Amino acid sequence: MIRHDAIGHDAIGHDAIGPDAIRHDALVLGGGLAGLTMAIQLKRQDPGIDVCVLERRAHPVPEAAHKVGESTVEIGAHYFANVLGLREHLEAAHIRKFGFRFFFSDGRRDIDRCTELGVSRVLPTPSWQIDRGRFENFLAEEARRLGVHFHDGAVVRAIELGTNAAPHVIAYEHAGVPHRVAAHWLIDASGRAGLLKRKLDLSAAEIHNANAVWWRVDGFVDPKDWSDDPQWLARCTPPDRWRSTNHMCGPGYWFWLIPLSSGAHSLGIVCDAAMH
Numbered sequence: 001m002i003r004h005d006a007i008g009h010d011a012i013g014h015d016a017i018g019p020d021a022i023r024h025d026a027l028v029l030g031g032g033l034a035g036l037t038m039a040i041q042l043k044r045q046d047p048g049i050d051v052c053v054l055e056r057r058a059h060p061v062p063e064a065a066h067k068v069g070e071s072t073v074e075i076g077a078h079y080f081a082n083v084l085g086l087r088e089h090l091e092a093a094h095i096r097k098f099g100f101r102f103f104f105s106d107g108r109r110d111i112d113r114c115t116e117l118g119v120s121r122v123l124p125t126p127s128w129q130i131d132r133g134r135f136e137n138f139l140a141e142e143a144r145r146l147g148v149h150f151h152d153g154a155v156v157r158a159i160e161l162g163t164n165a166a167p168h169v170i171a172y173e174h175a176g177v178p179h180r181v182a183a184h185w186l187i188d189a190s191g192r193a194g195l196l197k198r199k200l201d202l203s204a205a206e207i208h209n210a211n212a213v214w215w216r217v218d219g220f221v222d223p224k225d226w227s228d229d230p231q232w233l234a235r236c237t238p239p240d241r242w243r244s245t246n247h248m249c250g251p252g253y254w255f256w257l258i259p260l261s262s263g264a265h266s267l268g269i270v271c272d273a274a275m276h
């Protein structure tokens with residue numbers, strides 16, 4: 001996040017930013033998970049803040065196959081549910097997660113004989129498996145309802161960082177038409193696009209080189225279908241291992257299984273590039 005301090009809006013003539021630039025208090029580049037939640041948090045904290053979010057993709061985005069990042073951890077779930085007040089939506093529209101679960105096969109193929117690391121009872125601290133498409137559609141609607149200027153289908157093309165207390169100016173394109181907006185607060189929530197990181201040349205070398213591939217299948221994959229051992233089946237109450245973020249782990253890789261409320265299962269492999 002970048003801020004230029006010192007003077008209020010009125011002290012900056014429109015000429016400084018161009019007569020066509022629309023002024024806001026805060027500009028958020030990228031309306032994914034981070035950008036939309038940030039905008040909602042700002043508005044909930046102070047409804048008077050004028051927040052503008054620019055998101056490249058057109059809304060509504062598709063369910064089931066929008067993005068990865070579907071398994072919330074408890075601290076993130078706390079932020080969504082309690083800080084942003086979205087618990088009702090999470091309970092109604094997503095799947096309550098049965099914690100993380102890891103299987104280490106050590107060469108075995110029978111799941112009920114693999115080493116299993118995971119909870120046997122539902123944790124008191126909730127977390128959810130989120131369908132990213134469904135969640136981001138909801139967040140966008142919620143942001144607009146709170147008064148955020150959320151522009152979908154808006155591609156950021158250029159960033160002019162303000163100097164000497166001048167605001168930052170963003171050029172973006174929507175439906176082929178160029179626009180300009182300006183603000184003293186600029187928040188880069190563009191994810192992997194790293195708009196400010198690239199602009200300011202902040203990239204750092206990555207020492208752990210990992211690759212990932214992912215896809216979705218219709219319906220749910222339930223580990224209980226892979227065993228008929230009554231003891232193993234009875235170990236979890238409720239017997240809902242399918243609601244966990246299940247990881248099948250081996251040397252230098254894991255394979256993830258995450259159920260999505262839209263009726264699909266998210267599957268993916270993460271592996272160490274040096275080994276696979």
Ligand SMILES: Cc1cc2nc3c(=O)[nH]c(=O)nc-3n(C[C@H](O)[C@H](O)[C@H](O)COP(=O)(O)OP(=O)(O)OC[C@H]3O[C@@H](n4cnc5c(N)ncnc54)[C@H](O)[C@@H]3O)c2cc1C
Nearest residue numbers: 030032033034055056068069070071155156190191193212
């Ligand atoms: C393989 C893999 C698995 C993962 N699994 C998990 C998981 O299980 N749980 C978890 O918590 N995290 C997971 N993550 C991490 C998670 O995906 C990210 O942390 C999260 O999605 C980041 O959200 P974000 O809002 O920063 O980025 P994004 O959701 O990617 O949002 C960035 C937004 O910026 C927009 N944008 C980009 N360029 C422009 C532009 N020029 N103009 C306008 N808009 C632009 C994009 O369209 C996008 O919507 C995983 C990551 C990977 C790679």
